[in-house]
Amino acid sequence: MGRRARLRAQTTAEIKAVALKHLGEGGPDAVSLRAIGREMGMSGSAIYSYFDTRDALITTLINDIYTSLLDQVETARDAVAPGDIAGRILAWGQAVRVWSLANPEGFRLIYGDPVAGYQAPAGGPAPEAAKRACLGLTELAAAAWPYAKATQASTDYRWSDFSSGLADTIREHLPDLPPAVVALALRMWGRMHGLISLEVYGHLGTQTGDPAKLYHAELLDLLRSLGLDVERPRRPRTPQAST
Amino acid sequence: MGRRARLRAQTTAEIKAVALKHLGEGGPDAVSLRAIGREMGMSGSAIYSYFDTRDALITTLINDIYTSLLDQVETARDAVAPGDIAGRILAWGQAVRVWSLANPEGFRLIYGDPVAGYQAPAGGPAPEAAKRACLGLTELAAAAWPYAKATQASTDYRWSDFSSGLADTIREHLPDLPPAVVALALRMWGRMHGLISLEVYGHLGTQTGDPAKLYHAELLDLLRSLGLDVERPRRPRTPQAST
DNA sequence: ACAAAGTTTGAACGCCGTTCTGATATGGAG
DNA sequence: CTCCATATCAGAACGGCGTTCAAACTTTGT
Structure with missing residues (x-):
């Protein structure tokens, strides 16, 4: 597994972690691709590289x-x-x-x-x-x-x-x-x-x-x-x- | 109860009926003030005369x-x-x-x-x-x-x-x-x-x-x-x- | 070194709840 | 009947959303 795949896995994990955090803090509505991206310092649409859809x-x-x-x-x-x-x-x-x-x-x-x-x-x-x-x-x-x-x-x-x-x-x-x-x-x-x-x-x-x-x-x-x-x-x- | 109150009650009932219909057809997401208004031929914001909020x-x-x-x-x-x-x-x-x-x-x-x-x-x-x-x-x-x-x-x-x-x-x-x-x-x-x-x-x-x-x-x-x-x-x- | 593949951005589309500004219609008081 | 307060409405606007898309950028394998 190259460096790229490692980064990818890491980013995927971070997305899930942030999503879980938002879920716990703000309820289901807080789990939004845009909000997750905002917190991670990237645009919401970038998440579509990791998940096909919300x-x-x-x-x-x-x-x-x-x-x-x-x-x-x-x-x-x-x-x-x-x-x-x-x-x-x-x-x-x-x-x-x-x-x-x-x-x-x-x-x-x-x-x-x-x-x-x-x-x-x-x-x-x-x-x-x-x-x-x-x-x-x-x-x-x-x-x-x-x-x-x-x-x-x-x-x-x-x-x-x-x-x-x-x-x-x-x-x-x-x-x-x-x-x-x-x-x-x-x-x-x-x-x-x-x-x-x-x-x-x-x-x-x-x-x-x-x-x-x-x-x-x-x-x-x-x-x-x-x-x-x-x-x-x-x-x-x-x-x-x-x- | 004057004519006005009667109209109001009627409109309120229609809003609820349309909301129920949308609920049954499209699930909870279909219950949106804009969609209800659209179906009733009035603007979404008009519903705020009947319900304080969604x-x-x-x-x-x-x-x-x-x-x-x-x-x-x-x-x-x-x-x-x-x-x-x-x-x-x-x-x-x-x-x-x-x-x-x-x-x-x-x-x-x-x-x-x-x-x-x-x-x-x-x-x-x-x-x-x-x-x-x-x-x-x-x-x-x-x-x-x-x-x-x-x-x-x-x-x-x-x-x-x-x-x-x-x-x-x-x-x-x-x-x-x-x-x-x-x-x-x-x-x-x-x-x-x-x-x-x-x-x-x-x-x-x-x-x-x-x-x-x-x-x-x-x-x-x-x-x-x-x-x-x-x-x-x-x-x-x-x-x-x-x- | 360079082309292919992966990643990211930012704008755009259409949806939403909500608020606000006017316009319009209604109802009751004089 | 007139007049005005009140109720009702449309429409624009704000910020949010998921999703798509073209374009830019980065990494990878050769």
Whole structure:
């Protein structure tokens, strides 16, 4: 890699850094090519050498931020012993909320209307990080499955219910997994996402002064619905025999 | 009310109607004062006679849309016999999802980043419709409480955990209600919101082809966690005696 | 040393919200 | 009916935006 490529990579990184800074300080509107260029001492149109369009820049920002979220969440999960399934799920859920509240603009970028008129690249593959999130949750759901199986409603799922990309990835990492586990993982995702999303967007703050307590109770209820005992000792009870 | 006031009301209504149309057709960006004026045959600046600023227009749109959502949801709920608690919760939840998928731009406006640079009126009272939603869910939670009480985790809530506006409204309509019921209602809200939000913003579609099945399973699990039997006969079992 | 490729600038186009200056129409008081 | 305050409107203007384009400048490989 010549000197030129190095400069290019450096400038690209600086653009992303400035964009992230503006995002955090002034919200999504502050992420404008002209403003970024102004701060970097170059004209706004020069950025088009590095990103085809503003949406392309936003897209890579989303990928970066999403990746950082997953890094943090996975780290929190791995700080709990692999055998402590309830503890791992709890750690995952709490980490998602902590990150989201610490990076509300990032959360909005990933999960909400990112920025004026941004259109996600259509038809493209699902973002890598989204699959990673889903896979991580599926692993947790799979670990809880022996306990949760009996409690789940009798909806029957097929692999065809899920996108081939997701299904293939999961079956590669976790063979012999019933598709219902993936559905459970997606529901766990939604359950964590709901309260966090309401809180980040300020809908919960006007109703309750203590969203943390609410969220914690929700996670406990989630564990209970997975058949994992949670009051006092956090060890799960013995899984039931297969039906 | 003179002729003048009538004209004014009419023009105001037309502005809102055109704004809603643009919102549905072109997304949030299409809601621009200039574009609205263009379509109405008047200059963009003329709208400033009717709304102080674009954000004011957006704010009334949000109120209107939020109200229409609650009208529809309450209608769906009231189509189920008052005694069928599980059925009412199910109807509420399904109605929220149906409305959200039919009005994704409205959903984004209410719950997401509404539009470029919009700032919700700070310090103002919580939107009327939000309290209405919360109150409706609290009624459902209160009806389910005799069955759900025993299943809830032992988090203890106080009235001071909630905003005074909400707490007062609720205690006015439903006296002698434990604050834990409000917490339960907020959690129910979050639980419905999670999957719907993921679906509306397209995060679920890339992972599963059948979000409806997922959402229905989630509602069933919610009912189960409320202590309401749900397989086949939808009648709740007898409430347990007070602990 | 020189041509090819990459990078940057600055003007331009059309969009936006908002403000301001006048022009025009309306409504009520005398 | 007249007259004037008030409400409504058009149009220009300011500064912001994403994007395009021709022209200049810099680096690279030969």
